[in-house]
Amino acid sequence: MVDKIERLKREKKAIILAHNYQRPEVQDIADFVGDSLELSLCAAQTEAKLIVFCGVKFMAETAAILNPDKKVLIPDGNALCPMAAMLPAEFVRFYRRKYPDAKVVLYINSLAEAKAHCDAVCTSANSAEIINMMDSETVLFGPDSNLACYARGFTDKKVVSIPAYGFCPVHKLFNREDIIRLKDANRDAEVLAHPECNPEIYEVADFVGSTSKMYREALVSNAKKFIVATETGLLHRMRKERSDAVFIPAYEEAVCVNMKLHTLEKIYLSLKNERYRINLPPKIMTQAREAVEFMLRARETLR
Ligand code: 13P
Ligand code: SF4
Numbered sequence: 253m254v255d256k257i258e259r260l261k262r263e264k265k266a267i268i269l270a271h272n273y274q275r276p277e278v279q280d281i282a283d284f285v286g287d288s289l290e291l292s293l294c295a296a297q298t299e300a301k302l303i304v305f306c307g308v309k310f311m312a313e314t315a316a317i318l319n320p321d322k323k324v325l326i327p328d329g330n331a332l333c334p335m336a337a338m339l340p341a342e343f344v345r346f347y348r349r350k351y352p353d354a355k356v357v358l359y360i361n362s363l364a365e366a367k368a369h370c371d372a373v374c375t376s377a378n379s380a381e382i383i384n385m386m387d388s389e390t391v392l393f394g395p396d397s398n399l400a401c402y403a404r405g406f407t408d409k410k411v412v413s414i415p416a417y418g419f420c421p422v423h424k425l426f427n428r429e430d431i432i433r434l435k436d437a438n439r440d441a442e443v444l445a446h447p448e449c450n451p452e453i454y455e456v457a458d459f460v461g462s463t464s465k466m467y468r469e470a471l472v473s474n475a476k477k478f479i480v481a482t483e484t485g486l487l488h489r490m491r492k493e494r495s496d497a498v499f500i501p502a503y504e505e506a507v508c509v510n511m512k513l514h515t516l517e518k519i520y521l522s523l524k525n526e527r528y529r530i531n532l533p534p535k536i537m538t539q540a541r542e543a544v545e546f547m548l549r550a551r552e553t554l555r
Pocket of ligand 2: 308332333334335336361420421422423448483508510511
């Protein structure tokens with residue numbers, strides 16, 4: 253299967269992008285593995301004509317938004333993010349009417365039609381930076397209320413969660429007492445957490461960041477043991493690069509079933525039959541592109 257995928261990829265001048273939560277064998281075959289910000293940058297810069305995106309749909313949609321002239325494929329069209337679905341476009345319009353003076357920043361984990369109604373997009377790697385760039389006192393932020401809470405620690409702006417309690421069902425699974433017990437049993441371990449976790453989780457962490465920030469922390473840290481509070485797929489990359497260290501999942505069953513839908517066979521069929529293509533209405537593409545490009549341009553100014 254790996255050989256067949258490689259051959260088709262060469263023939264079709266395609267690129268395979270994979271999120272850090274993908275199955276190990278999918279990460280291993282990908283041309284690039286990263287967090288949402290890195291994948292967006294990669295999608296914006298690639299010269300490949302065909303992009304096979306192994307991640308959830310909002311990620312593949314972002315690649316399509318940035319590449320209106322390219323074919324963006326997702327191997328399994330059912331790979332949806334439940335948190336993104338918590339903020340329909342009508343909600344964004346409703347909150348805009350309620351707070352007419354506020355700017356709207358949406359987490360990249362949102363529907364394309366919701367992004368079309370926001371001022372800027374952010375990822376877990378840059379939420380506070382993007383919020384601080386808004387020229388309003390109040391910023392509406394969604395759909396992740398935990399990421400909003402995390403960002404409040406780095407801004408003087410009033411950050412209003414839209415909806416009030418949007419969340420990631422996978423990151424909700426972590427339990428503070430379990431992590432404290434793991435810490436007690438592994439006193440030399442560093443705790444890494446994703447900001448989608450409840451605040452009580454990242455309060456007991458030594459490091460909080462996006463999946464790739466957590467990965468890079470594991471590469472540069474002197475620790476030899478890590479307790480990792482995010483989806484377990486990230487541990488594959490960490491273990492590959494730090495074979496001298498031990499990585500303990502903060503909860504073994506923190507698995508995003510949507511991320512795991514892509515398999516080697518589906519990637520092969522996706523390349524062979526050029527399916528399933530991401531298709532978005534042109535108006536939504538254009539409006540959402542402005543918000544995504546704001547974030548990509550901001551990255552240059554923040555560098
Ligand atoms: P990252 O951008 O940190 O990779 O997060 C994406 C995601 O879906 C986390 O649940
Ligand atoms: Fe969505 Fe959570 Fe899965 Fe990330 S881990 S894609 S936020 S459901």
